[in-house]
Amino acid sequence: MFGLTKNHTYSIGADVGDDNLKVVQLGNNGNGISLVDGGLESRPDYVIPGSIDWQGWAIEALRRLTTNGNFRGKDVIAAIPASDLFIDHIRMPRINDELQNAKKGVWGPSDKLTDTIFSKIRQKLPFEPVKENTMIKYIPTEDDNALVMATERKIIDRHLAIYENAGLRIKTIGVWPAALTNIYVKFFGRRKTDIDAIVMLTCMETNYTNVVICKHKNLLFARSISIGINQIDDEKMLTRLVMELSACKKQFGSMLRNAQIERLVFLSSQAIDREMCATIAKHLEIPAQMGDCLAAVDITDPRRLGIDRRTTDHNGKQQINWATAFGLSLS
16 A cells, blocks of 8 residues: 555645644655655644634744755645544445545535435534535445545645645545554554454544454544543543543444454653553553554654654653654655
8 A cells, every 4th residue: 555665755644733833744765765854843822723813824834844854855744633623433325436436535415325424424414514515535344334534625625725825735634543553553553463353442642542442454444532632630530531542432232332442552652651651551451562653763863853752852842752743744
């Protein structure tokens, strides 16, 4: 899938979220994956996420990071922020042509199957459920289940405008669940026994935790939990996170009754509290491992390339991981 060749450079992966902006470009020189360049900027406290000022900040940050560094080319693979992406899991009929299109990952504005899916999710949408303004992407999983992702057309238009004004070319707009699956497949699921193993991936960020369940490259389940490192300041909040993760495990079990989650992978950097991860794994009763994408690639000069392995960035804000941006670059 990745088409690795000598001296191959991937597209820039851009993880533009409410709280920070991360850009990464990976390459392969024939000896493995290495970091071409990367950069991080945190949103100023006075800027409101999603506002006009936020868009202006994102444009200037993207332009500054990709112009002053060692980035090659202008092609970008971006993703809709977790806060703007609605995710649901539904049962759906088998329609071969439509399912083939779904596997290509195309955002669908309107066709027979997306109309049917829209009717199933419209009452759950966190925004005005108008079909013409809803962009839907669906990925068939197993046993006639499908992972459905939806966002407002204006959100996609907003991000397209941000990258255009930053002087970048959008190659595709992806989704964070697929990006995290890419990271697992490329770096942490390389053994023969991993092909059929079902794993739960957790990506803990500043103010949320993203969860993916996959069977190697096949995405089966995804959910974003609004509890991140900043919220886990006592045992009570850690217990709440464990409850949310347990609910994900239970929901997945109800969808695929014969499926067993074999491993829990924390896609986090050195900043993560390992004792906290051990506590989570113990309560979930799943064997766990750490999956630090920064340790999985060759980084010759992390400071010069804009990557910091320390717990905090230069503004003193917690920097958890680069997993989504890395996965987007590998897409």
